[in-house]
Amino acid sequence: MPTIKTSKEQVLQSVIETIRQKGIANSSMSDLAKQCNIQKSHFYYYFENKEALIQEVLAMVNSYMTYNMNKVVDNPELDIGQKLSGIRLLIHKLFLDNDGGCVMANTALESAHSNPKYFEEIRSFFQNFITGLERLLQDSHSQEKSRYLAEQIVQDIEGGILLMRVYRNPKYLQNAITRMSNIILP
Template sequence: MPRIKTSKEEVLQKVINTVRKKGIANSSMSDLANDCGIQKSHFYYYFESKERLIKDVLATVNSYMNYNLNKILDNEALSTKEKLSKVDGLIFKLFLKNDGGCVMANAALESAHANPLYFDEIKLFFENFIAGIKQLLMEEYGPKNAQEIAEQIVQDIEGGILLMRVYNDQKYLQNAIKRMYNLILV
């Protein structure tokens, strides 16, 4: 297979998909290079180690989610229902459109006992996700209840993603999203 030049961002996008499907431990640098259609040495041009690559993958996913979530939530022209619909679309794009579920949840489960190296980025992802959902709940529930309900919604969505993968059935995530609508649009 001919090897092509590619940017760091293109490599990260390809690696995200592979890590989402195979996990961190099952994705060797050789496998990742092959999946990206580049030489293994090309990875080391951008990333000093697999750990650095995975940290950058998680930071990229976090940045993408945070940017897009805030773009929706900060749009004052949208009603809460319209914002919720756009958040639903973002969840669909991140978790249903791509095979493998949630990169952050997968990384958290995989590295929980073995390697806490990635926990800061994983925690930041979930903190931002919860904060975004909380923002949609604040007007109706107040800060304390909004925080608890936002945590519940994110837990429900992540559980829905897990069950969707286990049973190969989107209904689990779709049901979690319906429950999110019911809690936010009281």
């Protein structure tokens, strides 16, 4: 029998993993409740419907990534190499330490034609990712070049995640991370 006492944050954490691995369409509220070890009706205590749940999942992922990216990039006690190491660790935690790749990219691909309402949060995630890298690059490049390189890095990482999933081989993302390192620390 499922337990009832679960915090909203615990529910969101469990749901993130399921959505990352199975996608939105393949994750029913019953599946999600089972994953969270709660009754399906308990979801409705926190969330009006599945769409509201997904919106909060995306907001939580965006908030986590943005907070941790800014914590590294804006730390004046870290040199560029230490900042790069922090970003590498964040990328590993977000994309390599969990099966399924990038929950934002997965959701964008899955909902592109049927439900673009999630795009605002997804765009915000990618914009924050790009902006963090751009700020890191501005010490050695013009603002325009920093923006270009930051966009290139994010595109490369997301492509690496996709190929990692298709081929079930982390080398594609690891190669993208190495290329990011070569751009940031030439």
